[in-house]
Amino acid sequence: MAEGLATTHEHATAHSALQHHFENMDQQREAGTLGMWVFLVTEIMFFGGMFLAYTLYRYEYPAAFATASNHLDIKLGATNTVVLIVSSFTMAMAVFSTQVGKRRNSIICLVLTIILGLTFLGIKAVEYRDKYVDNLIPGQLIPGHRFNPEVAKEGDLDPHKLHLVPGATVRNVELFYWIYFAMTGMHALHMIIGVGILTVITILAVRRRFSPEYHAPVEISGLYWHFVDIVWIFLFPLLYLLGRHLEGHL
Amino acid sequence: MSEHIVYPRVYVVIFLALLLGTGVTAGVAFFDFPGPLNAVVALTIAVIKATLVILYFMHVRYSPRLIALIIAAALFWMAILFALTISDYSTRAWLPVT
Numbered sequence: 001m002a003e004g005l006a007t008t009h010e011h012a013t014a015h016s017a018l019q020h021h022f023e024n025m026d027q028q029r030e031a032g033t034l035g036m037w038v039f040l041v042t043e044i045m046f047f048g049g050m051f052l053a054y055t056l057y058r059y060e061y062p063a064a065f066a067t068a069s070n071h072l073d074i075k076l077g078a079t080n081t082v083v084l085i086v087s088s089f090t091m092a093m094a095v096f097s098t099q100v101g102k103r104r105n106s107i108i109c110l111v112l113t114i115i116l117g118l119t120f121l122g123i124k125a126v127e128y129r130d131k132y133v134d135n136l137i138p139g140q141l142i143p144g145h146r147f148n149p150e151v152a153k154e155g156d157l158d159p160h161k162l163h164l165v166p167g168a169t170v171r172n173v174e175l176f177y178w179i180y181f182a183m184t185g186m187h188a189l190h191m192i193i194g195v196g197i198l199t200v201i202t203i204l205a206v207r208r209r210f211s212p213e214y215h216a217p218v219e220i221s222g223l224y225w226h227f228v229d230i231v232w233i234f235l236f237p238l239l240y241l242l243g244r245h246l247e248g249h250l
Numbered sequence: 251m252s253e254h255i256v257y258p259r260v261y262v263v264i265f266l267a268l269l270l271g272t273g274v275t276a277g278v279a280f281f282d283f284p285g286p287l288n289a290v291v292a293l294t295i296a297v298i299k300a301t302l303v304i305l306y307f308m309h310v311r312y313s314p315r316l317i318a319l320i321i322a323a324a325l326f327w328m329a330i331l332f333a334l335t336i337s338d339y340s341t342r343a344w345l346p347v348t
Contacts, residue, residue, distance in 0.1 A: 026253065030314060033317065034314075034316060041324035044325070044328065045328060048328045052335055056339050060344060074279075085265065085269060088268075092261045092306075092307045093261060222308075226308045230304070234300065237275050238296075242288060242289055245279065245288055
């Protein structure tokens with residue numbers, strides 16, 4: 001950094017985290033927030049493509065999608081929704097605690113958020129395992145383990161078998177599972193990245209890097225975390241809930 | 251020109267509203283609404299929940315208008331992409347899945 005630049009701004013009392021191309025900490029933080037939102041908007045577009053694919057196929061094959069939705073574990077899905085909402089709350093509290101300079105509370109909230117994120121991933125792993133056991137992994141994603149669910153006969157209530165809603169075919173149910181694994185898989189990847197980011201933020205918080213004047217990294221990581229929560233807020237009803245009301249008509 | 255700090259009281263209210271929304275959406279999913287209303291109800295609740303997260307947890311309500319503009323522009327553009335794609339798919343024959 002050229003030393004001559006330092007005379008351009010009044011940096012005598014400036015915060016050590018202030019980069020030379022910003023006037024003050026507020027401007028720097030707002031620029032960072034704006035940049036994060038531009039990134040999140042590209043993420044909206046990215047997930048939007050998958051939501052569009054889901055919409056088209058659900059419209060075309062409603063019975064198969066209802067069949068597949070009903071086979072997902074609604075209790076695990078709802079639990080994960082609550083876990084993520086609680087984690088969003090603890091994340092928001094972590095941002096607040098940093099803003100008012102309560103470092104200890106902030107670290108506690110960050111650790112809680114990470115634990116909740118890992119809880120979500122753990123429950124997701126259990127769900128994926130259930131799908132594996134029921135031979136619902138589409139195509140040959142796992143070599144030698146084809147999509148081959150058992151179809152339940154009339155009156156058979158075995159939850160591991162597929163209860164076809166009238167009009168549904170096993171092939172179209174497989175289509176749902178492609179979309180299910182693509183969407184929840186990408187979402188889980190974002191969760192893993194989020195847990196990684198929050199781990200770094202927590203370490204920095206422990207090292208006293210943040211203060212009421214400088215907390216932009218905590219806030220921006222929080223934006224990412226809340227965004228991932230929002231994706232799940234849409235995934236949960238679309239994947240798990242739509243078609244539930246047809247269960248009684250089997 | 252310091253930033254706006256959102257206090258825990260607000261976060262708690264939003265948090266409870268989100269939990270309520272989750273409960274309601276899971277509960278009404280088993281209810282057989284006429285026609286496509288099940289999807290409409292589920293999506294309406296999801297949009298409300300997402301809006302609460304964006305406005306309060308993500309501070310957009312207290313942020314510069316520019317950020318709200320970016321989000322609105324993105325959603326508007328996404329709506330165009332959805333509309334054009336759906337109009338295409340819904341007016342063509344689908345090949346049968348074999």
